[in-house]
Every structure is written in C-alpha cells, then in structure tokens.
Amino acid sequence: MEKIGKAAQAYREIERMIVLGHLAPGSLASESLLMERTGLGRTPVREALQQLARNRMVEIHPNKGLLIPPTSVEAELRMLELRRVLEALAVRLACHRAGEEVRAGMAAMVDQLTKETFTLEAYAETVKRTHELIVTGSGNDYLADSIAPLHGLSRRFWFTHVVDQQGEINTGSALHIRILRAILDRDSDAAETASLALNDYLVEFSHATLRSAVHDR
Known part of the structure; x- marks a missing residue:
C-alpha cells in the first residue's frame, strides 16, 4: 500500500x-x-x-x-478549458513515457472499469486513481501539480450535480477505458481524441446542469 x-x-x-x-x-x-x-x-x-x-x-x-464554496457552472466551464489542454498533453506524454508498473496499473484499471459495478463513492476513487495513473505516466511533475487541482474541482462538480448515477457512471467508465486503452496501445492520436471526448462529455454535463437549474426555477 x-x-x-x-x-x-x-x-x-x-x-x-x-x-x-x-x-x-x-x-x-x-x-x-x-x-x-x-x-x-x-x-x-x-x-x-x-x-x-x-x-x-x-x-x-x-x-x-x-x-466549502458553492459550485458554479461558469467556473466549471472555465476550468474545463484549461483541463482540456493539460489532459491532452498528459495522455500524449503517457503514451511515450509510461513505464511497465504504470502500464500494469492501467491494464488492471481497464479490467476493473469493464467488469465492476460501482457505487458512486467507489467510482469517485476509481476516477481519481485513473487520472493519477495517467499523470504519473506522463513523467512530468509540473504537469501533475497543475492538473491535480483541476481534477479535484471537476470531480466535485460532477458528484454534486449527478442525477442519473448509474447512467453517468457507465458513460464515464467507457470514456476512461478509451483513454487507457489508447495509452496502452501507445497511440497518442487516439489517446488525445479520447481525452477530448471526455472533456466534451464534461462540458455537456455542465450545460445540462445549467439547463436543469433554469428549468427548476
């Protein structure tokens, strides 16, 4: 441990x-x-x-x-703009730099995401660990220090506003699997495309949260 x-x-x-x-x-x-x-x-x-x-x-x-600050759709969208760029860089670097120990962890994570049915709390820990593996695989401590707070804020927003828990967990799991598999294949273009797809999903999730808030007024 x-x-x-x-x-x-x-x-x-x-x-x-x-x-x-x-x-x-x-x-x-x-x-x-x-x-x-x-x-x-x-x-x-x-x-x-x-x-x-x-x-x-x-x-x-x-x-x-x-x-504990309130969450904000506007702040989340600004944060995702930065996360989009940094995460695309992280997955590209991980394709080239991830060592065997990190790659073994990624393969185990793909297996877990594929087979396991998650509670919301267990999924939170799994997502956190997935991003830690990717950032570790990037081999850049400055990138790790920059992106870790963004991941925390993004997870917080998602878990605060998620409604269809199992549906969103399934969607998120599939997106993370795509990223990990591309890194394991050392396909940097596919990894970046998968990373951007995850970001697109989170942007749409944010807009849906805003639409729901407006509808409920």
Whole structure:
C-alpha cells in the first residue's frame, strides 16, 4: 500500500469529503471537526487546509471558519478549458513515457472499469486513481501539480450535480477505458481524441446542469 505523510493523508480525506458532499457546498466547517473526522492532528489538518485553499476547494475565514464554496457552472466551464489542454498533453506524454508498473496499473484499471459495478463513492476513487495513473505516466511533475487541482474541482462538480448515477457512471467508465486503452496501445492520436471526448462529455454535463437549474426555477 502507498505510504503517504499525515498532511497528504489529511488532504485526501478532506478532499474526499468535499467531493462526495459529506461537507456540503456553502457549509461551514472547523479545524476541530475535520480533526475528529479524519482522526489526525491539528498540524496535518491545517497544512492540508492551506493546500485545499490554494486549490480552491475551501475558503479560510479566520473569524468564521472554513467555507466549502458553492459550485458554479461558469467556473466549471472555465476550468474545463484549461483541463482540456493539460489532459491532452498528459495522455500524449503517457503514451511515450509510461513505464511497465504504470502500464500494469492501467491494464488492471481497464479490467476493473469493464467488469465492476460501482457505487458512486467507489467510482469517485476509481476516477481519481485513473487520472493519477495517467499523470504519473506522463513523467512530468509540473504537469501533475497543475492538473491535480483541476481534477479535484471537476470531480466535485460532477458528484454534486449527478442525477442519473448509474447512467453517468457507465458513460464515464467507457470514456476512461478509451483513454487507457489508447495509452496502452501507445497511440497518442487516439489517446488525445479520447481525452477530448471526455472533456466534451464534461462540458455537456455542465450545460445540462445549467439547463436543469433554469428549468427548476
């Protein structure tokens, strides 16, 4: 099992709570609450919150606590513009640079995505791991640092607004499988095309969320 420091563990746990809505958009939290929920001390939780604030997952208000920002279709679409470019680069690099250990992880992920029926929470972890494999395979730490916050924000928006859970999971799984298979084939053109198809899906998901909000008014 991967060994990570306590601050990184706190980051993962708190980000997971935000992505899955256990800390709801627009709600306030406190360091003490997060220490209790993560089982970790004040220092790693505080370090994690500083990083989460830099990644726009929380807002730190010294006199009020920690605000979990509301999601926004407009912000999501702007974020996807950047993710589109960075992810296309990541998959192209992974086609050429991914080593055998990463490629074995990708092959196992394809098998899992093909055969497994996911709960929403399990799918969240699977998507996160899929993108980590791709970024690791790209062999570029600067790219990893740039794209990881975008993936977190994108997952948060999707899980906040998903309605047809199984239908969307099936669609997302198929799109991620296409990307992974293209990388395993070392076909950089196919990998980029599959990456752009995933981005197109997320853009349409965002527009559908906006249409639904307008309809419900």
